[in-house]
Amino acid sequence: MQETGLMHDIVHTGVPGLDELLNGGIPRGTTIILEGNPGTGKTTLGIQFLLEGARQYGESGIYITFEELPEQIYRDMSGFGWDLRELERQNKLRIICLEPDVLLDQMMRTDGLFEQLIREIDCKRVVIDSISLFRTLAGLGNDGREQIYSIRNIMRKFDLTAFFLREYGETEGRSTPFENYVCDGIIRLSLREHLEKYRKRTVEILKMRGTCIVEGEHHYRFMKDGICILPALSMVEDKILSDGVERLSTGIESLDELLLGGLPQGSAFMLDSNSKANYKYLMNSILAERLKRGDCVLFMLSGLSSVETIEQTLELFGASLKEAAAEERVFFIDHYHRKVEREYENLVIHVDRLSNEEYQKKVYEAINPHFRETMVQGKRWFIHYDLNTIISERGREFIKRNFADEMARCRAAGITVLCQTNFTEIGLETSSFLERASNGVIRTWVDGSYQYLQITKSPGGRMSAPHIVDNIRDRPYVRLI
Ligand SMILES: Nc1ncnc2c1ncn2[C@@H]1O[C@H](COP(=O)(O)OP(=O)(O)OP(=O)(O)O)[C@@H](O)[C@H]1O
Numbered sequence: 001m002q003e004t005g006l007m008h009d010i011v012h013t014g015v016p017g018l019d020e021l022l023n024g025g026i027p028r029g030t031t032i033i034l035e036g037n038p039g040t041g042k043t044t045l046g047i048q049f050l051l052e053g054a055r056q057y058g059e060s061g062i063y064i065t066f067e068e069l070p071e072q073i074y075r076d077m078s079g080f081g082w083d084l085r086e087l088e089r090q091n092k093l094r095i096i097c098l099e100p101d102v103l104l105d106q107m108m109r110t111d112g113l114f115e116q117l118i119r120e121i122d123c124k125r126v127v128i129d130s131i132s133l134f135r136t137l138a139g140l141g142n143d144g145r146e147q148i149y150s151i152r153n154i155m156r157k158f159d160l161t162a163f164f165l166r167e168y169g170e171t172e173g174r175s176t177p178f179e180n181y182v183c184d185g186i187i188r189l190s191l192r193e194h195l196e197k198y199r200k201r202t203v204e205i206l207k208m209r210g211t212c213i214v215e216g217e218h219h220y221r222f223m224k225d226g227i228c229i230l231p232a233l234s235m236v237e238d239k240i241l242s243d244g245v246e247r248l249s250t251g252i253e254s255l256d257e258l259l260l261g262g263l264p265q266g267s268a269f270m271l272d273s274n275s276k277a278n279y280k281y282l283m284n285s286i287l288a289e290r291l292k293r294g295d296c297v298l299f300m301l302s303g304l305s306s307v308e309t310i311e312q313t314l315e316l317f318g319a320s321l322k323e324a325a326a327e328e329r330v331f332f333i334d335h336y337h338r339k340v341e342r343e344y345e346n347l348v349i350h351v352d353r354l355s356n357e358e359y360q361k362k363v364y365e366a367i368n369p370h371f372r373e374t375m376v377q378g379k380r381w382f383i384h385y386d387l388n389t390i391i392s393e394r395g396r397e398f399i400k401r402n403f404a405d406e407m408a409r410c411r412a413a414g415i416t417v418l419c420q421t422n423f424t425e426i427g428l429e430t431s432s433f434l435e436r437a438s439n440g441v442i443r444t445w446v447d448g449s450y451q452y453l454q455i456t457k458s459p460g461g462r463m464s465a466p467h468i469v470d471n472i473r474d475r476p477y478v479r480l481i
């Protein structure tokens with residue numbers, strides 16, 4: 001036996017979108033229940049699994065049906081432009097219609113019809129439409145478990161990857177049917193009312209041994225060439241930022257993984273957290289990592305974070321703010337006119353009691369010369385922008401007028417920006433504007449006794465699943481699970 005599911009040989013279904021939900025595909029030799037109400041597309045998906053196996057992966061398949069004649073299936077599936085007869089001629093497919101007890105009988109025999117057939121076409125995939133009939137046939141007092149169990153074992157014996165189709169309504173309201181335990185996976189197709197406007201078709205993977213899955217309900221559609229699944233949480237990719245751009249590590253391995261390596265250089269990300277969530281570790285890990293790698297960092301100080309507190313926190317992460325100050329790699333914007341140690345005096349831009357125009361001018365004039373100088377040296381810049389402070393000191397209008405513009409300029413100059421914000425507090429209108437104007441959003445929040453983190457927008461186009469933020473004793477003090 002293999003130790004991990006990852007070591008299994010994977011069978012790609014070839015059905016658009018489905019393999020993505022299955023982390024590549026189905027472990028070879030497993031038996032999957034494909035259930036759904038009448039008309040949800042079980043037959044279509046089953047045939048498509050065999051067809052794509054033959055067309056894309058050179059794997060032959062057998063479709064066993066108890067209810068429909070092959071003629072009916074040829075006809076129904078020709079609507080998708082599938083010529084199943086041709087595949088049969090090429091020995092890549094067999095569609096057979098027989099009685100369930102005949103099937104069982106032939107399967108149990110050494111060198112029976114079934115075994116011969118498998119050898120004849122070197123069969124790798126099987127679909128049985130449907131196992132519901134075993135229950136009816138078995139009669140009262142028996143739920144067909146013996147028959148289903150035997151067939152499952154035969155699939156395993158020949159290392160066949162199988163779909164057992166099942167009517168969904170049939171098992172509803174009863175105790176968990178026995179085959180849910182013996183089969184390795186369950187895929188459910190549903191069709192129901194949505195918002196009283198239209199009917200939505202969704203697919204959900206309820207179980208899949210040996211592979212991780214993308215949880216949740218995913219829409220699927222009948223296209224002119226078959227079923228196409230649209231994995232939830234996927235959006236249009238931002239090509240420029242997802243291809244060939246350097247990734248800046250966040251210092252938290254599990255977060256880097258979610259971000260496909262880190263924050264893309266030149267991107268603007270939001271770190272959205274509510275007041276209960278501890279965003280400090282996340283933020284400081286990212287900032288410390290920048291300093292340790294020799295980047296220049298511009299800090300926007302808030303009422304709560306002074307140069308002093310930043311120095312202390314960054315030290316926890318092994319970064320020395322003083323050292324960076326000596327190298328003139330750190331700058332601070334302060335709205336509260338606080339005194340700082342001598343080492344930092346020339347690096348703080350005091351912007352209290354300035355109008356918005358004066359503020360912009362002062363920051364620009366203070367930073368620009370350093371920026372030019374360091375860019376020539378090939379240094380990277382990182383800006384920590386505290387939007388809560390900007391909103392309370394400069395107003396919402398200021399953000400709306402300037403934010404998109406500033407982010408575009410940063411992006412063009414390869415400057416990476418991380419904005420700290422609290423979307424719930426700043427209101428829907430401003431927050432949706434900010435979300436649109438940025439390339440990515442990392443959300444962290446507390447619910448009950450857990451803190452969660454989710455990438456809700458990213459240039460790669462992916463949203464992540466929500467992860468739990470777990471505290472650990474050593475640096476970087478947090479990890480995602
Ligand atoms: N191009 C299409 N566009 C929309 N719906 C389609 C298209 N092609 C087929 N369908 C729908 O798919 C359904 C048939 O799918 P299929 O036979 O695979 O379902 P099934 O789950 O096997 O149903 P049953 O339980 O009756 O065997 C039909 O109800 C039909 O309305």
Ligand SMILES: [Mg+2]
Nearest residue numbers: 042043044129
């Ligand atoms: Mg059917």
